[in-house]
Amino acid sequence: MLFNPSEFTEHIKSLNKNQLKAISKLSRALNQFEQKESLIEETLDWVIKIVNAERGLFAKLNYSENKFELVAARNIEEENIGDLSKFSSGILQKTVVDKKALLYHDAQTSPDISKFESIHINKIKSIICVPIFKEKEIWGVILVDSSSNRQDFTQENLLFLEFFGNLVSLTLDKIIDLEKLSTEKLILENKLAENISIPEMIGNSRPMQKLTTMLSKVSKTDATVLILGESGTGKDLAAKAIHNLSSRKDKPFLAQFCGAIPDTLLESELFGYKKGAFTGAAADKKGLLEAAEGGTFFLDEIGDISNALQAKLLRVLENREIIRLGDTNVRKIDVRIITATNQDLQQLVKEGKFREDLFYRLNVFPIKIPTLRDRPGDVTLLANHFIENSEIAEKKLTPSAVRKLEGFTWPGNVRQLFNVIQRALILCEEDKVDADAIIWDEEDDFKIIGGSLKHIEKMVLIDRLEKYAGNKTTIADSLGVSVRWVQLKIKEWNLEK
Numbered sequence: 324m325l326f327n328p329s330e331f332t333e334h335i336k337s338l339n340k341n342q343l344k345a346i347s348k349l350s351r352a353l354n355q356f357e358q359k360e361s362l363i364e365e366t367l368d369w370v371i372k373i374v375n376a377e378r379g380l381f382a383k384l385n386y387s388e389n390k391f392e393l394v395a396a397r398n399i400e401e402e403n404i405g406d407l408s409k410f411s412s413g414i415l416q417k418t419v420v421d422k423k424a425l426l427y428h429d430a431q432t433s434p435d436i437s438k439f440e441s442i443h444i445n446k447i448k449s450i451i452c453v454p455i456f457k458e459k460e461i462w463g464v465i466l467v468d469s470s471s472n473r474q475d476f477t478q479e480n481l482l483f484l485e486f487f488g489n490l491v492s493l494t495l496d497k498i499i500d501l502e503k504l505s506t507e508k509l510i511l512e513n514k515l516a517e518n519i520s521i522p523e524m525i526g527n528s529r530p531m532q533k534l535t536t537m538l539s540k541v542s543k544t545d546a547t548v549l550i551l552g553e554s555g556t557g558k559d560l561a562a563k564a565i566h567n568l569s570s571r572k573d574k575p576f577l578a579q580f581c582g583a584i585p586d587t588l589l590e591s592e593l594f595g596y597k598k599g600a601f602t603g604a605a606a607d608k609k610g611l612l613e614a615a616e617g618g619t620f621f622l623d624e625i626g627d628i629s630n631a632l633q634a635k636l637l638r639v640l641e642n643r644e645i646i647r648l649g650d651t652n653v654r655k656i657d658v659r660i661i662t663a664t665n666q667d668l669q670q671l672v673k674e675g676k677f678r679e680d681l682f683y684r685l686n687v688f689p690i691k692i693p694t695l696r697d698r699p700g701d702v703t704l705l706a707n708h709f710i711e712n713s714e715i716a717e718k719k720l721t722p723s724a725v726r727k728l729e730g731f732t733w734p735g736n737v738r739q740l741f742n743v744i745q746r747a748l749i750l751c752e753e754d755k756v757d758a759d760a761i762i763w764d765e766e767d768d769f770k771i772i773g774g775s776l777k778h779i780e781k782m783v784l785i786d787r788l789e790k791y792a793g794n795k796t797t798i799a800d801s802l803g804v805s806v807r808w809v810q811l812k813i814k815e816w817n818l819e820k
């Protein structure tokens with residue numbers, strides 16, 4: 324038995340009010356620590372002051388190497404001491420062996436410890452050493468010492484330090500467990516973000532995996548997001564995905580397209596108005612930003628808004644405040660802002676068409692949506708997805724249709740692919756979608772947006788193979804190349820039907 328209950332009750336009863344108060348305050352103060360570092364540094368300062376020592380040390384025992392590591396060391400001026408060798412290592416080791424607190428008033432002549440060289444080198448006269456236990460093992464040691472004789476190093480203070488050491492080790496246990504848990508939580512959250520799938524966003528390619536991870540991570544924050552990407556890449560989809568993955572998912576997701584809308588109309592939609600603010604304002608009206616309270620607001624095609632509106636939007640982003648048109652009341656809103664554009668905002672800033680301060684407010688977390696030609700592996704996946712979700716779901720793409728789809732540069736991205744598939748489903752016969760049903764606008768044929776020369780060559784060859792039913796001589800003639808070149812390329816790119 325660790326203690327005798329009746330003796331313990333007697334001890335507690337013998338404590339006076341002030342002593343009990345001190346214990347209560349101490350345990351409450353210790354309970355408030357959430358970080359190992361501050362717990363250790365502050366408790367060390369308390370100990371130094373309570374026993375009136377010159378300096379103190381908190382060292383952690385590294386079991387595997389059987390040596391102490393300095394956690395914190397302070398002097399009476401609360402200055403840090405960065406070197407463990409400034410303390411007596413012999414006495415630290417003795418505490419480990421004895422597994423109990425030690426107190427010496429005349430270290431230099433004490434037969435127990437005067438043999439330690441470190442006692443003489445550091446001119447130590449008085450010393451107290453208290454072990455801190457974690458699960459019955461010594462976790463670390465509190466050591467305080469002085470180069471003069473300290474009468475404050477009393478048996479009572481030794482008892483107090485033992486008690487105090489136990490309280491500190493309990494707090495330490497709690498903090499270490501909490502830290503472990505919070506690290507595990509972080510790791511799990513991070514893993515989860517990597518494996519998350521956004522069902523409505525189709526794509527297995529590396530760029531899409533990166534995008535989903537990014538969307539998932541940013542959705543856990545309230546950061547303003549700027550979605551960049553060509554037309555039809557899925558910017559709207561990404562904005563909705565961020566909202567749906569966030570803690571705001573049960574609150575509204577509202578969107579406003581900002582391109583080609585008269586300024587006053589856009590302003591009244593976003594900010595609302597007061598009765599009489601303009602002709603036709605018959606009653607007070609809440610704006611969309613207010614209506615999205617607690618949720619997310621998506622401003623699409625942000626590059627198109629006027630200078631006046633840019634200034635008003637800056638205010639929303641800086642202070643989360645809005646003023647309805649014709650009103651003087653300032654209203655606070657809690658809305659996460661996501662914006663999107665397919666324009667180069669930085670270029671617009673350079674040209675003086677977009678406010679730089681607003682740009683930086685919007686660009687807190689930019690996310691670029693990959694183009695379809697940057698992820699050719701997803702084309703068939705998407706095409707099949709669109710077919711499966713159509714009314715004529717049982718149709719299958721033929722290998723030549725797949726080749727044609729994969730060989731195209733898709734200037735209109737996923738939206739264009741969707742349209743091409745819808746058209747193909749109407750044009751195709753029976754249960755298969757063949758290459759001749761895959762058609763796009765003539766002028767799109769050779770639209771070159773970032774495609775490599777090889778890619779363009781491949782695209783043109785696929786087109787001619789279709790057009791001339793695989794006749795290599797006619798194809799070579801139409802392209803002004805040799806038949807041999809056509810044969811080589813067909814083999815290299817595996818285009819043989």
Ligand SMILES: Nc1ncnc2c1ncn2[C@@H]1O[C@H](COP(=O)(O)OP(=O)(O)OP(=O)(O)O)[C@@H](O)[C@H]1O
Nearest residue numbers: 523524525553554555556557558559560665737738
């Ligand atoms: N990864 C995807 N998976 C499935 N469908 C997608 C994907 N990306 C886009 N789409 C579909 O493509 C169409 C265009 O997407 P969206 O409207 O989000 O593009 P956008 O980038 O906002 O285009 P714009 O710049 O023209 O506004 C939509 O029908 C959308 O559902």
Ligand SMILES: [Mg+2]
Nearest residue numbers: 558559623663
């Ligand atoms: Mg859009």
